[in-house]
Amino acid sequence: MVRLYIPTPVLDIxxxxxxxxxxxxxxxxxxxxxxxxxxxEVVNWLFDSLVARLSCxxxxxxxxxxxxxxxxxxxxxxxx
Numbered sequence: 001m002v003r004l005y006i007p008t009p010v011l012d013i014x015x016x017x018x019x020x021x022x023x024x025x026x027x028x029x030x031x032x033x034x035x036x037x038x039x040x041e042v043v044n045w046l047f048d049s050l051v052a053r054l055s056c057x058x059x060x061x062x063x064x065x066x067x068x069x070x071x072x073x074x075x076x077x078x079x080x
Contacts, residue, residue, distance in 0.1 A: 002054040005075045010043050015069050017043060022073065025064040040065075040073075050076035 010017065017040055024036045040046055046065070054060055054076055062077035 001079055002051050003077060003079050004047055004051055005077070006047075007072055007074075010073075013067075013071065013073075015067060015071070017067065017073070021068045023066040023068075025066065027061045027063075028059055029061045030059075038065075040067075043073075047074065047076075050074070054078060 020040060022038050022040050024038050025033060026036060027033050050063055050065075054063065060078075062075060064075045065073045067073050
């Protein structure tokens, strides 16, 4: 089962989210962790896309998305 964890409600985050850069930290099932730069355009699409991707890609264990400030926006992971 794939779950999305959002530690701070999006509307309570003081910094700008839409259109800003982000870091996507991907943990693969083989233990590798790779950071990818990216951009957040629409938060709801991001959340839906993460869940969809993890639901169909068994090589990914989890994805953590960090804002440019370093704040964790969300974590999407595979849980039993």
